Amino acid sequence: MVPPSSVEAAAPVLPRPVAAPRVPGYLDQTYWWAYVHPKAVHFFEREWLVNLILFGNYKRLCDAALAELGEPVQGRTLQLACVYGDLTPRLRARLAADARLDVVDVLPIQLRNLAAKLPRDERVALLEGDSSALACPDASYDQVLLFFLLHEQPEHVRRGTLAEAMRVVKPGGKVVIVDYHRPRAAHPLRPLMRQVFKHLEPYAMDLWDHCVLDFLPAGMRPASVDKRTWFGGLYQKTVLVR
């Protein structure tokens, strides 16, 4: 495991340390157009565009994730990966006075983009790290949020991310997952989404074909699982309690 470098919210980003995590090949090769290229960040950091990509469901899905984390958000929360739009600023605004939010992302450009959206707040830390090899101790967070991360990861990385999320959350704590899900058979957007996944998001079909639980390590069973879907089943929120 690699110790992460830290980017204080709204502070200048530190230079990458020698031990910075390697940028995974799937980001450079498959998702360069969405997250890696500076023009991509500039292009996609528009809430209306993210909302369009989610067929108008961005706010609803953010609301569902935030409601699951509580208001105010207490304790230590880990957000695995930055997201475009206002999800993290909204999460920060709900933190209790003594709460903490750590956001881990493997791309410094994404951490810098997030830092620019957040006011200075010593409760928030932006950390460079890989979601499938976290540098934090076991049971160190009260809750972990994964917002549209798993569908972008190849299966072995997704398995690592889920194993790490379950490792770092405390017993009784929640892992909140919002992501794609298999829509109902007659869903009018099914053919379009198949083409989008085929050409742009090659790992996403895994979340149509499998339940999130299928990617947990063998023998690891959450204390409880709560799943809800929206928009004809195209999106899910799955909450695993450790």
Ligand SMILES: C[S@@+](CC[C@H](N)C(=O)[O-])C[C@H]1O[C@@H](n2cnc3c(N)ncnc32)[C@H](O)[C@@H]1O
């Ligand atoms: C959360 S996902 C998708 C979010 C959603 N599409 C959005 O932005 O609205 C995108 C982020 O995941 C990050 N990411 C992908 N793989 C990662 C990994 N293995 N570890 C940490 N961050 C990762 C990318 O760098 C990117 O910032």
